[in-house]
Amino acid sequence: MNRLDPHDAPDGVFPLHDAGAATALVGRSGEFRADTLEQAFGWARLAETVRHSSWLLIASAILNTLFFISDWRFHGTSQFWIAIPARAMIVLASLGCLLVLRRRCSPRSVQQVMAWWTGITALGVAALVSSHSELALFVMLLLPMIFYLGVPLPFAWLSGCSVVASALLLLGYEAHHADDGSVIGLGLALATLNVCLMLVVARANRFQRLEWHATRIARDIADELEISREKLEKLFAAAPVPMVVTRCDDGRILQVNDNCAEMFGISPGMIGNESFERFYADPKDRLRLMTRLQRDGEVADFEVQARCGDGKQRTVMVKASIVEMAAGRIVIAGIIDISDRKAVELSLEWLASTDPLTKLPNRLSFFSTARAEMMRAARLARPLALLMIDLDHFKAINDTWGHQAGDMALRAFGTLCIEQLRGTDIIGRVGGEEFGILLPDTSGEDAIDIAERLCTALSAVRLPEPNEALRMSASIGLTVIQRGDRDLDAALARADRALYAAKRNGRNRVHFDPVDFTPPPTLRVAN
Structure with a gap:
């Protein structure tokens, strides 16, 4: 039977832009809340799931066949008549499920096959551990781990199968040893193992789905941008474009079309x-264009700033060729106004480097600017201070006042930083409630004064109704860039250590990394 391609699934199964639902994961399972997104994830991973399941079933069949052969040494004992049928059942179940799996063409059918295999394997192993052999206890702890970490099932199915399997194993182990007195201890150990493995699986689910959805969104955005660009280029190619013919030596205008005459x-x-x-905003641009034309004979996609007839400067793209004529060499050029496209590109660059909530530079932009500023400070031998800031008890703010109040608090702090700091200072939101600030040409003493002033100002911030009673504070870790710092990582590590020290010492304070600095490292901020 042919396998279904994810792109052939019914409409609605693969939503591409539901970013809000993608990040709203089920708390305990790490799976998408939206069924459509979970189905899309399953379809996207179907080939990998089938391959993973096939290898698991093959490994199970091979290993249990080897054990089947090994168990013949028990021939003549009561254990032999338990081990041989149990091993045979597991081997046959693995091979049978492998054959059925090859004919499955949907995530749900694959999950059903693996659920059956899990149940049959649990019954077989439960019979095997009844022997109380040396490996029985090891197998009792190993099998749930194999199920949780190796069987690709939905969280609810996986948890249920593993818990039932653990119960069967416990019953099998204690079936003929009721007086052993270990059932409670084993039961607690298996329960603990199941809970820990559930947490591991939930975390893995969350990371897998976030990575999958982020990758998909990025791909969709790139595809849409590429489609938009292709449409734009096709429209330009189909529509009449400004054309100009000039002399090659002095650029004298020989002929223009109506669009070019109107544009310029x-x-x-x-x-x-x-x-x-x-009409060149910079006359040197024509020299660069002619140099390339003389070298290559033609130029495509040459961007330049042009003065238009309305007095405005526009970004235009020039495609030009040199043509040999009887009267001499001429240049034929087509000119396309790409000002709007450049504006879109600048807008996209701004969106890619800006935190949408606070309108501050995001993590990538902040650290990129910070590294450049660090190189500048090292080159000019100028002081540079780094602050890492964490809003205190931010989770409690979200839990008590609501996420809207939390967003307002983040925006308020960003606004406060802009108001309190200089125009040359660099501010960025580097995490959920974590901010970074670079203070160029600022010594450690001055940086402490600025940080304390910022904390004091923050304590006076009041949010609009109905959150006017909310009070905010921040812990600040501070360091200065050392001459020995080869990159930003060392300074960030010191600032992070200082930040954690400020939080450990009671929060709402500034902590300075004490390297090459005489004042006390921890400074309390007055309320």
Whole structure:
């Protein structure tokens, strides 16, 4: 039977833009709350799931066949008549499920096959551990781990199968040894193991789905941008574009079409008398264009700033070629106004480097700027201070006042930083409630004063109703860039240590990394 391609699934099974639902994961399982997204994830991973399950079943069949052969040494004992049928059942179940799995073409059917295999294997192993052999206890702890970490099932199915399997193992182990007195201890050990493995699986589920959805969103955005760009280029190619013919040596205008005349305000009297060089915002741009034309014979996608007939400067893309004519060499150029596209690119660059909530630089932008600023400070031998800031008890703010109040608090702190700091200072939101600040040309003493002033100002911030009673504070870790710092990581590590020290010492304070600095490292901020 042919396998279904994810792109052939019914409409609605693969939503591409439901980013809000993607991050709203089920707390205990790590799976998507939205069934459509969970189904899409299953379809996207179907080939990998089938391959993973196949290898698991093959390994089970091979290993249990080896054990089957090994168990013949018990021939003539009561254990032999338990081990041989149990091993045979597991081997046959593994091979049978492997054959059925090859014909499955949906995530649900694959999950059903693996659930059956899990149950049959649990029954077989439960019979095997009844022997109280040396490996019985090891197998009792190993089998739940294999189920949790190796069997690709939904969290609820996996947890249920593993708990039932643990119960069967415990019953099998204690079936003929009721007086052993270990059932309670084993039961507690298996329960603990199941809980720990549930947490591991939930965490793995969460990371897998976040990575999958983030990758998918990034791909969709890139595809949409590429589609938009292709449409734009096709529209330009299909529509009449400004065209100009000039002399190669001095750029004198020989001929223009109506669109070019309208765009640059070229009158009939200018043709044959004026050079097109006057419409370059920078005359050196024509020299660069002509250098490339002389070298290559043609130029495509040459971007330049042009002066248009309305007096405005626009970004245009030039495609030009040199043509040999009887009267001499001429340049034929097509000109496309790409100002709007450049504005979109700048807008996308801003979105990619800016935190949408606080409008501050995001983590990537902050650290990129910080590294450049660090190189500048090292080159000029200028002081540079780094602050890492964490809003205190932010989780409690969200839990008590609501996430809207938390967002307002983050925005308020970002606004406060802009108001309190200089225009040359660099501010960024580097995490949930964590901010970074670079203070160029600032010594350690001055940085402490700035940090204390910031904490004091933060304590006076009041949010709008109905959150006016909310009070905020922050813990600040501070360090200065050392001459020996080869990169930003060392300074970040010191600032992080200082931040954690400030939090350990009671929060709402500034802690300075004490390297090469005489004042006391921990400074309390007055309320």
